[in-house]
Amino acid sequence: MPTRRDPFSEVEQLIERMNRQLEAATGSRSGEEFADEEEYAPVDLVEYDDEFVATVDLPGFDRSEVSVEVTDNTLRIAGEREEETEEREEGEEERVLRRERRHESVQRSLSLPDEIDTDGVTAEMKNGVLTVTLPRLDVESSREIEIE
Structure with missing residues (x-):
């Protein structure tokens, strides 16, 4: 068989x-993980009557490592950092046994449905969570025009 x-x-x-x-x-x-890999930052975008609020998780990033830019109707968020870890053997003069360096970056762009008042945009970062408040631009509401 x-x-x-x-x-x-x-x-x-x-x-x-x-x-x-x-x-x-x-x-x-x-x-x-792949070193130097660009990661995807998850974003929540909430619409209110007079503004949008974007909340982005950026764990491990300091606010000095993050940039926020608003141009046209696009919100761009980028973060970049380098992390260094060292381990040493105790009792001896400094002798590096292992050194690991890691470069991490995240980027995200969102198209916004309305025009934004770029002068009024604010951003706050707390415990690795970035909150960006984007006030809507006051656009003149439509009006009826008389025909002569």
Whole structure:
């Protein structure tokens, strides 16, 4: 009686080959984050009668590492930081055993449905959460025009 092949073993081998190729291409081992990878910042945008409020999660970023820009009807948020970690062995003169540096950046652009009063835009950052208040530009409401 012939032995049956395990169909899942071929799939597992394929996945292992793909992981090895990915590791070779990126210099990263499976499960590690890619250094210098630009990340996506999640945003909540809420509309009120006279303003929009955007709330963005930026954990680990200081406000000095974040920029907010409003041009035309677009809100742009960018953050960039470098993080350095060192481990030292106690009892010896300073001898670096491991040093890891990480560069992280996030960017996000949102199109806003109305014109914004760019002079009135405010931003506040607290505990890694950025809140941007975008007042609507007072646009003259439509008026009826008499025909002569």
